[in-house]
Amino acid sequence: xxxxxxxxxxxxxxxxxxxxxxxxxxxxxxxxxxxxxxxxxxxxxxxxxxxxxxxxxxxxxxxxxxxxxxxxxxxxxxxxxxxxxxxxxxxxxxxxxxxxxxxxxxxxxxxxxxxxxxxxxxxxxxxxxxxxxxxxxxxxxxxxxxxxxxxxxxxxxxx
Numbered sequence: 001x002x003x004x005x006x007x008x009x010x011x012x013x014x015x016x017x018x019x020x021x022x023x024x025x026x027x028x029x030x031x032x033x034x035x036x037x038x039x040x041x042x043x044x045x046x047x048x049x050x051x052x053x054x055x056x057x058x059x060x061x062x063x064x065x066x067x068x069x070x071x072x073x074x075x076x077x078x079x080x081x082x083x084x085x086x087x088x089x090x091x092x093x094x095x096x097x098x099x100x101x102x103x104x105x106x107x108x109x110x111x112x113x114x115x116x117x118x119x120x121x122x123x124x125x126x127x128x129x130x131x132x133x134x135x136x137x138x139x140x141x142x143x144x145x146x147x148x149x150x151x152x153x154x155x156x157x158x159x
Contacts, residue, residue, distance in 0.1 A: 024050040028059045036150040037141070038068040039116075046155040047131065055129025056155045062087070062116040062124070070113035070143040075132040078106040080114075085122025088115045111142055131156075 046056035132138035135156030
């Protein structure tokens with residue numbers, strides 16, 4: 001069938017740039033933890049790990065009393081879903097309590113700082129979208145980092 005473009009639709013779909021991303025499984029246990037901003041952050045799905053194009057995500061493990069340093073995202077919304085633990089997220093300084101089964105949206109440009117206020121390790125799944133124009137523009141830190149010597153999570157570029 002010709003749709004007026006001279007290419008068979010199956011052939012056009014197979015060669016389309018949008019088809020360069022393939023399904024992928026990335027095991028969190030096989031991703032090196034990043035502790036620059038606090039906790040154990042593991043970026044599992046990103047342009048670097050899977051060649052995805054619309055955002056990145058992963059998991060966060062946060063020990064009792066640990067925190068992720070305050071920062072904001074000038075280009076991305078952040079979506080969090082709590083699997084385990086009791087947490088407090090400060091959004092532009094206002095505290096919000098979240099626990100197992102809760103999901104939270106952090107809008108673009110909202111300063112946020114996450115603290116494990118419980119006595120067990122917290123486990124959070126996160127996703128940020130859309131991507132910043134460049135990975136180095138994705139986060140703006142607004143307080144001293146727990147591990148400033150460590151590089152940030154590598155989310156951009158091909159793997």
